[in-house]
Amino acid sequence: MKRILKPVWLLLLPFFVLAGCSLITPGETEFHAIIIGINEYIEPTINDLKYCVNDANGMNDRLLQRGWHDSEITLLLDGEATKDAILQAIESAVDSCRPEDYILVYFSGHGTGVSDSSGDEYDGVDEAIVPVDFVGGDPSTLVLDDELGASFDGCRTEKGVFIFDSCNSGGIVSTLMQASAGVQSRYFPADARGGGGENGDLDVIHIPVMTASAEDEDSFEYASLQHGAFTYFILEGLSGHSADSNSDGYITIREVFNYAEIQTEHYTGQYQHPLLRFHRNFLDILITR
Numbered sequence: 456m457k458r459i460l461k462p463v464w465l466l467l468l469p470f471f472v473l474a475g476c477s478l479i480t481p482g483e484t485e486f487h488a489i490i491i492g493i494n495e496y497i498e499p500t501i502n503d504l505k506y507c508v509n510d511a512n513g514m515n516d517r518l519l520q521r522g523w524h525d526s527e528i529t530l531l532l533d534g535e536a537t538k539d540a541i542l543q544a545i546e547s548a549v550d551s552c553r554p555e556d557y558i559l560v561y562f563s564g565h566g567t568g569v570s571d572s573s574g575d576e577y578d579g580v581d582e583a584i585v586p587v588d589f590v591g592g593d594p595s596t597l598v599l600d601d602e603l604g605a606s607f608d609g610c611r612t613e614k615g616v617f618i619f620d621s622c623n624s625g626g627i628v629s630t631l632m633q634a635s636a637g638v639q640s641r642y643f644p645a646d647a648r649g650g651g652g653e654n655g656d657l658d659v660i661h662i663p664v665m666t667a668s669a670e671d672e673d674s675f676e677y678a679s680l681q682h683g684a685f686t687y688f689i690l691e692g693l694s695g696h697s698a699d700s701n702s703d704g705y706i707t708i709r710e711v712f713n714y715a716e717i718q719t720e721h722y723t724g725q726y727q728h729p730l731l732r733f734h735r736n737f738l739d740i741l742i743t744r
Contacts, residue, residue: 484614485556487548488528490514493536493564493587500591501565506676508532510563510620510686517690518559536564538586538598545606558615558662563683566621566674569594582626582670584619600627616708616740617664620683625730626670663708663733663740665689667719675723685729688718707739 492511494504515530529544548558565585583597590596619627667674667685676683682690692698692714698706700713712731719729 483555485551485553486523486527486559487552487556488518488523488559489531489541489544489548489561490518490528490559491531491536491541491562491564493533493585495533496565496585496587496589498589498591501585501589504564504676505678506680506682507563507620509681510683511561513682513686513690514561517693534587536586537588538596541584541586541598542602542606545603549607549610552610552612554611554613556612556614558610558612559618560615561618561620563620563686566619566623566627567597568623568626568670569597569599582623584621584627603627613662614740615662617662618686618689619665620667620674620686622668622673623670624666624668624674625672625728627664627666663731665708665712666730666732668727669730672727675727677722680722684719684722684727685715688715688722691715691718709739 490511492507492509494506494508496503511530511532515528518528519525529548531540531544545560552558562584566583567585568582581594582600583594584603586596586598588596617627667683674683674685677687680687689711692711693706698711698714700710709731712729716729716731719727
């Protein structure tokens with residue numbers, strides 16, 4: 456579960472999108488975003504969170520500032536973020552996407568792991584995000600990584616990004632992606648972490664996945680930030696071009712990840728290690744002019 460501490464993205468209207476060998480301009484591309492933030496859970500055994508709705512609203516506001524339209528964004532907050540609503544929103548966007556289109560999925564809330572009932576996880580654990588209507592003791596009311604992967608069956612676009620700011624989010628990763636892809640992190644000792652999070656069923660191999668933590672780590676939110684740490688530093692990195700490491704006027708996924716990763720690790724005292732996973736043909740995606 457996501458943790459609260461006291462001392463939890465992305466401005467994605469790209470000027471153009473570069474992935475594999477294809478160049479897409481906004482005039483040819485339709486954008487679809489599903490942004491989810493949950494503070495208050497129905498299940499009484501789950502601790503409520505404080506800043507996940509802030510995270511989601513911040514993401515929504517930044518997209519609108521970068522030229523997105525309300526009609527392109529599905530925002531699910533607290534009671535709206537049921538399991539059915541989350542899956543229906545994703546499936547609707549996937550069904551609408553053409554090969555030239557762009558899809559963003561962002562989640563801030565509780566994450567967890569449950570016993571794998573299908574036998575496809577090497578470690579016997581399914582990672583999951585926790586919708587607002589989760590019922591304690593009933594894993595069928597979670598959104599499993601398997602179900603997220605199934606929602607993208609037949610997806611026609613290879614352009615976009617997934618961002619998960621939740622505990623154990625590093626376990627939500629495609630086995631296919633892991634076999635033919637890269638992992639960017641300053642912290643990835645596979646022998647110390649049971650294979651380095653190679654399990655998971657988000658089998659959307661051409662779309663990069665950014666996670667706030669490793670598969671066996673918590674994701675922290677802070678009163679001092681009014682956000683989850685990872686989301687806060689993604690937003691900060693994009694504000695005022697803080698993440699523009701080569702000063703070329705553009706910010707890419709790798710640049711903003713590098714900024715957010717370093718800042719998140721430092722702020723959390725090395726208790727949280729973000730991960731970026733991508734297909735081997737992924738070059739990068741520009742996210743600002």
